[in-house]
Amino acid sequence: MIELLTADTPNGKKISIMLEEIKFDYKVTKINIYKDDQFKPEFKKISPFSKTPVIIDHENKTSLFESGAILIYLAEKSGKFYDKDQRTVINQWLMGQMAYVGPMLGQHHQFHHYNPGKSEFGEKRYFKISKRIYKELDERLSHSKFLAGKDYTIADIATFPWIARHEWHDIGLKKFKHLTKWYEEMSKREAVQKGYDLLNKGDQIPKV
Ligand SMILES: N[C@@H](CCC(=O)N[C@@H](CS)C(=O)NCC(=O)O)C(=O)O
Known part of the structure; x- marks a missing residue:
């Protein structure tokens, strides 16, 4: 267990x-x-x-x-979700999530969502970086079904819950059509819906 x-x-x-x-x-x-x-x-x-x-x-x-x-x-x-032959690619997208996507969106949450008005510099900086991340993920997903290629992997699982905070980001997920398609596809998975409701409180995945 x-x-x-x-x-x-x-x-x-x-x-x-x-x-x-x-x-x-x-x-x-x-x-x-x-x-x-x-x-x-x-x-x-x-x-x-x-x-x-x-x-x-x-x-x-x-x-x-x-x-x-x-x-x-x-x-x-x-x-x-971690095919031996795909690990070199999966690791890059997973490490990218860990070192960049998560920490930067996390800072955006701090300045834009939790503490607006406290630091103009912080708000602007992380808003800009977050928009850039949406663009970069959208670009990747324009020619790759999932982040690490044609298969759903732990890199997608690591990234999804961060994009699921899109309402806090105020960037407009629907403007990023490839990222939206990926997000909606993942949202349909029963395991993603169940896992998203971590504490069994009835938490629903935010719609686009
Ligand atoms: N790189 C770590 C980040 C973990 C992290 O930042 N956890 C936050 C919650 S999402 C936390 O425990 N914060 C409490 C604290 O920093 O005191 C991971 O991905 O596990």
Whole structure:
């Protein structure tokens, strides 16, 4: 059994979507990052940067932090969404999500959604970078069905929950027709819908 310790955020939803996709038995333990649960000593033991998500694989008593590393672990364990012959390409799109797409959109959330009016520089900077990311993903998806090629992979799973925050981004997802097509295709998947509702509260994937 896999225990997913997380807050209900895009990084957490990556893992619940993956667990639904591979049909592993799992349970979610909620970490309340707004009440500093992530800094508790027992959590820091398995998450040295005090970040969610983390998983514990109770079958072999292994714990993992960093959502990209967790996706790779689950993909290798299940043999799904990480084809051996495609790994060079999948890794690039996965690392790009981890190092660029997620952190930049995350900053855009901070300045534009949570703290508007506090820093003109921050708001402008991350708005511009976020628009650029939409354009770059749209361009990639104009000639590739999924991010890493013709198959749905962990790179798509990692990116989807960030684009699912499109209403917060105020960029206008529908202006990006290839990104929209990819988003709508992924939204139709039952596992994506179930995993998106990480805490079973009835959370629906935002429509375009
Ligand atoms: N690169 C990390 C980022 C994780 C991350 O930023 N987690 C946030 C929630 S989405 C968090 O735990 N924040 C609490 C804090 O920084 O104190 C991953 O992808 O796992």
